[in-house]
Amino acid sequence: MPxxxxxxxxxxxxxxxxxxxxFDRQRLLTILTGIAAFALLLFGMAQLGFFGGTLLSGSARLxxxxxxxxxxxxxxxxxxxxxxxALLETVAIAFLGTLSAAVxxxxxxxxxxxxxxxxxVVRFFSxxxxxxxxxxxxxxxxxxxxxxxxxxxxxGALAIMTADIGSFGKLFSEAMEAADRKPVxxxxxxxxxxxxxxxFGILPEIFPVLASQVLYYFESNTRSASIIGIxxxxxxxxxxxEAIRTLELQQTSFIIVLILIAVALIDFVSSKLRFAMIGRxxxxx
Amino acid sequence: MSSPVVExxxxxxxxxxxxxxxxxxxxxxxxxxxxACIVVAMALASVSxxxxxxxxxxxxxxxxxxxxxxxxxxxxxxxxxxVAEWFWGLPRWLRLLGETLLMAYVGTLLGAVGAFGLxxxxxANVGPSRWLRFAVRRVCELCRTVPLLVFALLFVIAFGLGPxxxxxxxxxxxxxxxxxxxxxxxxxxxMKPVExxxxxxAPWHVAMRYGALPQVMSNFVSYTLLRFEINVRxSTVMGFxxxxxxxxxxxEAxxxxxxxxVSAILLLILVTVAIIDTLTSKVRxxxxxxxxxx
Numbered sequence: 001m002p003x004x005x006x007x008x009x010x011x012x013x014x015x016x017x018x019x020x021x022x023f024d025r026q027r028l029l030t031i032l033t034g035i036a037a038f039a040l041l042l043f044g045m046a047q048l049g050f051f052g053g054t055l056l057s058g059s060a061r062l063x064x065x066x067x068x069x070x071x072x073x074x075x076x077x078x079x080x081x082x083x084x085x086a087l088l089e090t091v092a093i094a095f096l097g098t099l100s101a102a103v104x105x106x107x108x109x110x111x112x113x114x115x116x117x118x119x120x121v122v123r124f125f126s127x128x129x130x131x132x133x134x135x136x137x138x139x140x141x142x143x144x145x146x147x148x149x150x151x152x153x154x155x156g157a158l159a160i161m162t163a164d165i166g167s168f169g170k171l172f173s174e175a176m177e178a179a180d181r182k183p184v185x186x187x188x189x190x191x192x193x194x195x196x197x198x199x200f201g202i203l204p205e206i207f208p209v210l211a212s213q214v215l216y217y218f219e220s221n222t223r224s225a226s227i228i229g230i231x232x233x234x235x236x237x238x239x240x241x242e243a244i245r246t247l248e249l250q251q252t253s254f255i256i257v258l259i260l261i262a263v264a265l266i267d268f269v270s271s272k273l274r275f276a277m278i279g280r281x282x283x284x285x
Numbered sequence: 286m287s288s289p290v291v292e293x294x295x296x297x298x299x300x301x302x303x304x305x306x307x308x309x310x311x312x313x314x315x316x317x318x319x320x321a322c323i324v325v326a327m328a329l330a331s332v333s334x335x336x337x338x339x340x341x342x343x344x345x346x347x348x349x350x351x352x353x354x355x356x357x358x359x360x361x362x363x364x365x366x367x368v369a370e371w372f373w374g375l376p377r378w379l380r381l382l383g384e385t386l387l388m389a390y391v392g393t394l395l396g397a398v399g400a401f402g403l404x405x406x407x408x409a410n411v412g413p414s415r416w417l418r419f420a421v422r423r424v425c426e427l428c429r430t431v432p433l434l435v436f437a438l439l440f441v442i443a444f445g446l447g448p449x450x451x452x453x454x455x456x457x458x459x460x461x462x463x464x465x466x467x468x469x470x471x472x473x474x475x476m477k478p479v480e481x482x483x484x485x486x487a488p489w490h491v492a493m494r495y496g497a498l499p500q501v502m503s504n505f506v507s508y509t510l511l512r513f514e515i516n517v518r519x520s521t522v523m524g525f526x527x528x529x530x531x532x533x534x535x536x537e538a539x540x541x542x543x544x545x546x547v548s549a550i551l552l553l554i555l556v557t558v559a560i561i562d563t564l565t566s567k568v569r570x571x572x573x574x575x576x577x578x579x
Contacts, residue, residue, distance in 0.1 A: 037394065040390065041390070041391060041394050041395075043387075044387040044388075044390055044391040045391055047384070047387055048384070048387060048388065048391060048447075048448040048449055048452055048529070049447060049448065049449050050391075050449060050452075054444055054445065054449060055444075055449065058440075058443045058444035058445070058449070059443075061442075061443040061444075062439075062440070062443035062444075065439065065442060065443055088333055089333050089334060091330075092329070092330035092331075092333035092334040093330075093334050095326065095327070095330045096327065096330045096331065096334055096336065099323070099327065132555070135518075135554075135555050135558050135559070136551065136555075137518065137521060137522045139522050139525055140522070140535070140539070140551070143536070143539045143540075144348070144351060144539075145348075147347060147351055148341075148344050148345065148347045148348050148351065149337075149340050149341055149344055150340070152335050153333070153334040153335050154334060154335050154336050154337060154340070154341075156334070157334050157336065158341075223430070223432050224432070226432060226435075227432045227434045227435065230434060230438075230525065230526065231525065231536075234334065234335070240435065240438075241438060241526075244435075244438045244439060244442065245438075247442070252439075256431060256435065259430075259431070259432075260427070260430055260431070263430055264430075
């Protein structure tokens with residue numbers, strides 16, 4: 001070929017042998033990991049019954065079920081009203097749970113934050129208890145609270161509150177630790193106490209962050225609140241589980257659509273509010 | 286001796302102080318208004334959620350007593366005095382825990398493989414068609430907004446009781462969540478390598494393989510591991526609706542008041558989740574470290 005310098009492949013190969021090796025160590029390791037992962041996948045699928053033919057027959061039934069779900073239809077006006085009220089109850093559970101969790105988590109977060117609580121033992125124990133609370137699923141908390149206050153939405157709100165204290169405690173304390181140290185030093189340098197430093201140096205700075213986290217959780221809690229009814233803790237989940245079990249499939253899809261609309265609405269409002277708050281904070285800085 | 290701080294004369298000071306007070310007052314008023322709105326909303330929500338403080342105060346004693354009973358054997362001794370009795374069902378529970386982990390593993394991997402393919406279609410910078418992108422995004426939104434347990438309930442009808450329904454629910458949910466995260470990763474890549482490969486006349490899939498894939502792989506793996514952690518937690522409650530795993534024994538123990546069984550299973554779950562979290566976060570940190578060394 002004219003105009004193109006001849007490439008001395010052998011010389012290049014000699015100079016950079018590592019780029020021409022078919023299998024270097026890194027690549028071999030990747031391939032082996034891939035094979036192991038795939039083997040485990042096959043083993044798992046065999047263990048869980050994927051190769052028994054149920055997958056095919058089940059898929060056929062699933063298609064049939066989805067067909068029967070359309071179009072979404074509550075069945076009667078009375079049903080639609082019941083579902084609407086239950087949806088409001090769901091949102092109420094999420095709202096109460098999220099807000100009370102935020103209020104209760106704030107003092108715990110203060111105890112768990114490094115720049116607020118110097119006492120290492122206190123910090124350790126508050127962190128471990130937050131971890132423990134967080135690792136127990138919201139449905140288990142719901143079942144425990146049902147034992148305390150009985151079946152109903154109140155137990156659901158308490159369950160969401162308990163589970164969220166764990167998450168908020170962790171998020172809030174991390175926000176506090178990320179806060180700028182200088183305002184606190186400024187306040188302490190004018191003779192203010194440590195408590196005043198926290199109140200006027202840390203809290204105003206992190207408040208928009210906390211509020212936006214709470215709003216974000218409100219949306220995800222609405223989704224959680226829509227399933228805790230499955231174990232009897234109020235909200236629309238009870239009707240949903242009931243409709244699925246009795247194969248009222250059009251009602252099922254109607255309820256699912258209701259939940260989707262509610263979640264989308266809350267997501268919209270909360271992201272507007274979050275933007276407004278973070279915008280205000282940006283303007284202040 | 287005069288004070289070291291210079292004070293303005295009274296006549297100049299008064300309007301300044303008045304302006305300060307006014308601005309503070311408006312901010313206070315704002316805060317009070319927001320608080321009032323929240324209180325009204327809470328009152329309305331309390332009515333709807335049947336909140337009753339008196340019932341809570343009356344029965345709050347049951348909460349600690351429930352927790353205490355969780356750790357009390359039938360003969361009244363604390364559970365840790367007779368570990369063999371406490372963990373009497375260990376072989377069965379370990380098997381169910383293994384099943385739970387396998388459910389999370391298979392579900393995460395299948396979901397991640399699906400998301401891997403769809404993410405390139407859903408990303409705005411490399412996606413081949415706008416309509417395809419729109420369709421993929423909407424379907425994935427549906428998959429991740431509908432709660433996992435709702436899918437599990439539906440799949441239990443189609444596939445029968447057992448872990449398969451749970452796995453498929455995990456697959457759907459993982460797909461929805463990961464496509465979004467993966468697509469965001471792909472949208473943040475440096476486009477020059479992709480353009481370079483395309484400029485040599487390579488087709489779309491080759492450009493993706495050699496231009497985009499090396500940039501996104503470690504982030505993909507990291508997100509998948511994070512999703513695996515979440516799915517392990519979710520799989521532990523899948524049994525509540527009959528979709529396999531340790532959840533079925535847990536809810537049975539709770540419903541039938543087998544207190545020490547509840548605490549034993551919960552402890553096993555906590556330990557397993559903690560181990561998985563530590564392992565995956567180690568791998569993730571190593572991946573991020575490797576990315577930075579490049």
